[in-house]
Amino acid sequence: MESTGEKPKLTSSSIYWVSCTDSPEFTHLSWCLTHSAVVGIDAEWKPHRSRQSTFPTVSLLQIACRLFPDSNESPVFLLDLSVLPLPSIYELLSNAFVSHDILKLGFRFKQDLVYLSSTFCSQGCDPGFDRVEPFLDITSVYSHLQHKQSSGRKVPKQSKSLATICQEVLGVSLSKELQCSDWSHRPLSEEQKAYAAADAQCLLDIFNVFQAKVEKEGNSFHRSSNFNLGLKQILEISNCCQTVLRKNVSEASNVIRATMSEFPGRIPAIEAKASEKSSGFTKEMDVILLRIARKYGDKILLKDSDRKPKMSKKKGKRSSAGMTYKERLVQSVDDWQGPPPWDLSVGGDGCPKFLCDVMVEGLAKHLRCVGIDAAIPHSKNPGTRDLIDQANKEKRVLLTRDAKLLTHNYLIKHQIYMVKSLLKNQQLLEVIKTFQLKICEHQLMSRCTKCNGKFIQKPLTTEEAVEAAKGFQVIPNCLFNKNLEFWQCVDCNQLYWEGTQYHNAVQKFINVCNLNE
Structure with missing residues (x-):
């Protein structure tokens, strides 16, 4: 059944699957990276255990390009790193990551860069990627947007998910259902490709909102006494002549002439210093982007310590089988042992009832769609005791993907089950089969x-x-x-x-x- 309201969509983009360096898609990628002022980057890999001794291998790299104004296209490239010869694309990506002509966007991208660097190192691209600059984290963009909306009050450090930021800034519901799917498996489904592309595209859409705000504020800024400004201050003015910024810094005379043509009269003395060209990329940022990159931009630098997997410091006593007590306990209650509290043999009413914790809230909606009573926690951030009390009081089986909750099985015996599947459709079938639902x-x-x-x-x-x-x-x-x-x-x-x-x-x-x- 339907209720009113339609979900907004992200900017419509062309999606290119890149799996070969001699393909038209790769040629287009190379061209777009030299004609883009802003790119959004993201990476996907097979879910891994936090205690493993090596970094996971990145299977997919997403690059969303915002081309210069002379192009109407908004492409997103999905690079299949499982089949692409990584040494052949290392230089292209490395140059893009450090090009000062491209503003890179990401969402907590440092971990992605660590895994990406490790993946390329494993195929002989030593030392791998070590930095990305200029870089702007979408969490910082969100913080600045919130700061402007809160009348100057200090905004605490944000820890919101990308889906939450998309919802608040764009009004877009960004599904994360496929986040933990196996990205190393080929072929990827069309749903996986669309999900991966949306993760990169939304970075550009959020940034566009932020840039529009910066431009609006810049246009209302009162500019006075331009003739008395030094070159450094002139370059920071958002409506300054782009001729000044298009000159190489080493061409001091050209810079001076360009400045004099725009601001006749008194010109302060400057000392020009030679600088390297920007990695062979021919296009340059416009004034607004330069201003944003200088004021809000940052960089990611990897240290030697970042390149080593951090093992958990918590150690438990291990049995001869090499398992901690907690691991053995979890394993012992991992499978459903029944009967459920609604079973007629234990005085139940025969009507299945579940409580889905925050890790499987999407499963609750699927269960409701097939007519099964499926509740969610009363509060947004319930504690373990809250979940146990609600399951006990309402005689529900607690469904979760949190292995830690299984250690509390002794408190609600036969009322807790760990869902093994990652996708909602598979989770629904798993619950139907496990509890023999009709x-x-x-x-x-x-x-x-x-x-x-x-x-x-x-x-x-x-x-x-x-x-x-x-x-x-x-x-x-x-x-x-x-x-x-x-x-x-x-x-x-x-x-x-x-x-x-x-x-x-x-x-x-x-x-x-x-x-x-």
Whole structure:
């Protein structure tokens, strides 16, 4: 069933899969890196254990390019590092990472760079990548945006996820369902490719919002006494003649002449120093980007200590099998042992009920879609005791992917299960199989996906729905002539109707649960 509202989308981009250096896609990548002022970079790898002695191998590198204004294209390149000969692309990437003509964007990219450097070193590209500059972390962009919106009050260091930042800055819901999928497996699904491209593209979209804010503030800035400024100050003015910035610093006479042409009269004496050209990249940033890079930009520098995996300092007593007590305990309760609290043999009512912790909240919605009672924690950041108390009180099985919670199995025996699958569809099938749930077609979309409540048994007419929705929900005018039936949640009063989204969802779960067989 549908409710009102449409999800916004990220900027539409062309996605190029790069798996060969003599392909048109690679040629286009090389061209775009020399014609881009800003790029967003991200990397993906197979999920790994934190205690392993080597870094994971990066399987995919995403580069989203914001080309100069003379191009209308917004390409995202997905570099398949599992098949590309890494030495053949090392120089291209290395030059881009240190080019002062390209502002690099990332989200906590230092770890990605460590893994990326290790991956290239393993194929003979020693010493690998050691720096990225100029670099701007999207967490810093978000902090500055929040700072401007908070009337000058100091903003604490941000620790929000990229999905949260996208939601707040762009109004875009960025799904992270595929984040922990196996990126080393080939071929990647179209959903994985779209997810990877969106992760890089959203960096550019967030930065565009930030740049627009900087430009707006720069245009309102009062500029006075330009003739008395030194060259350093002149270069920092956002509307300064770009002729000044297009000159090589070593050409002192040209710089002076260009400055004199824009600011006739008194010119302070300057001393020009030779500098190296910027890595062979022919295009240069415009004035606004230079200003942003100087004021807000940073750089990532890897130290020798960064190139060594950090092993956990916590050590437990190991048995002869080489496992700690906690590891053995987790293993012993990893599989479901039953019976669940709703089982008739233990006095239950026969109705399955689950509590999905924050690590599997997406699974809760899928369970609701197939008619299963699936609650989420009462608070956004519940403690272990809160989860245990809620599961006990409501007689639910706690579903989680947090192995630490399994050590509390003695407190809620037969009421905790660790979900092994990573993707929501597979998680749903795993829970159905493990707990032998019976799913039938008439159960589909029979619960409120918003709050887990049940629907009022009698459907509402359009007139009744309009009256019931007053004050909190808008019924689209296009539905008035379709003679639809509406359903209302008894708990949150949310209205649903059997529109296109409803029928698509029903068909989806018929396929996922194999109800046609």
